Amino acid sequence: MTNRGSEGVSGLGRGDHACLVCETDAERWSAVEEFARAGVERGERMLYVARAGDEEEAQRRLHAVGAGGAGELIVAPAAIAMAYAGGGRFDPAERDAAWREQVRAAVGDGFTGLSVAGDMAWFHEAGLSLEQILDYEHRCTGVIDEMPAAALCVYDRNRFDDRTLACAGHAHPLCHGRGVAPAGMFVSRTMEIAAAGPGALRLSGEVDISNVPSLSSALRSTAGGRVAVLLDLGALEFIDVAGMRAIQRTAQGLAARGGELMVLSPQPLVARMIAMMGMDGLVRTERPH
């Protein structure tokens, strides 16, 4: 995941799967319009998954940026997205297949590919679990990697909690939006701490007493003002007890204000350290596929 901070979405192109964390309608529409204009220029079909009640405005705005030819613009009401998740039967694998079919259909109709922008409010309304969101977004990245497509997933900060934003941001290869820390937060000879979405950090390399103060300060600044932090440990090769204690303190601080620290993909020994140090009730461990 690369954080683009408040940089615009104009650099996005085919093969990108980006997350935008926005706060206002103006921010949201400006990003969606910019994304659509670029897609139309590439000769792609534009598909927009609208928020309930937004369908007409989406039609008007996307027409205005040039997405108006025959079959060029599809505004899918959120109700359709909701139906995907209907009856508690949301199946990320089935959605994976459906998106592939949509890309093939766009190409079959003579477009060069498919650009999808989506207001992700339906995630929230459908009550998807974090595992489902992570799984779904990771699968979307796979579809976009393999097919002529691009996607912009818009997360309204006012509609999602920190926990979901951290996970969703983390699940995208690119993340835009204010409050998303810049990439490459800290690099030492043996460890790298990278921002991986709003409230999300990815650790790689080896953490020990020589660099644990940097980890502590990155955790402090990431947890500040939030109730959820996501820590991706999948690429972490070693962490000592002092490093685990820094994570433990952060988790205690979050728990004290009703929040939570999520640990993603810990290596087996790290998972055993969590248990050995009695932290299994304090952090929540996620293992996406």
Next chain:
Amino acid sequence: MPGAKLAHQAFLYDGAEQFAEAMAPLVRAGAERGDKVLVAAKRASTEALRAELGSDGAAIELHDTLEWHPRPVHRLMAVQRTIAALPPDSRLLALGEPVWTGSAAARREWARYESTINVALADAPLRFICLYDRSELPASILGHGLGTHPEVVEGSVACPCAAFESPADFVRELDAGGRAERGRDHYDIPFSGDHHAFRGLLAGLAIECGMSADRAEELVLATNEVVTNSVIHGAPPIVARCWVADGDFVCEVSDGGPGVADPFAGWTLPAPGAPGGWGLAVARRICDALEVAGGGHDGSRVRLYVALDSEVALEASTAA
């Protein structure tokens, strides 16, 4: 709770049948009083007890000592968890048999466990009867059994044990014992200040000696903690001297500092907010034995023992 104090007793028995005959009435009486009854003993002993108890044994938890938390610190934590889960105002009657099949260092760790119970579980509503099979065990282990229990079970009564030693003295003496076992061939890894390089050298050495990569990763974590303690609390030079003895990979980390003062270091997990004690707690949960010794002008010495054929320390723990 008044009267909730630990009763820690040794029972020296002669074979499974005699064990079952002697313990069945105690177990029955405990169960009738509403005590939780937990037994971890040699398979032959648990089977004999099960036969002796008949239908009265239904509510008793019986485990094979080789399978139920077979590392001492994990056994202690399992007992602590059992006590924490007791209904209010009830007691635990535990019959426990240490595992004497490991290396000399692993047997010392079991003796340390026996002595540490007197401290770690001092206020627990627990009668802990520890089992020593006289028909099999050498005098040295029977001696440790008497030195670690304030009482012995004789027939149906418990009598004071004259050989009982103060746990702190007993553990310090045991900790010193491992020094004499140093192999003739050893390999020194001096700590130069580079933890990353140190870990790489130690992992390579342990794997070369025949340890699995997963277990070596744990040994490296545990040793890294001891070295970190030396950096923070000790004084240079810091050296890890490694050798193989009795099937164990042994790593002795020495420094010029005062050493670890607490003879019971690492047995009980620190309270969640506690600033110190975590490194040795994790090290003890990983190793098959851990000895903290030295101090004074001898310098600090911490010995970590990991059996070359041992499995990873998988067990979860909970704070006591």
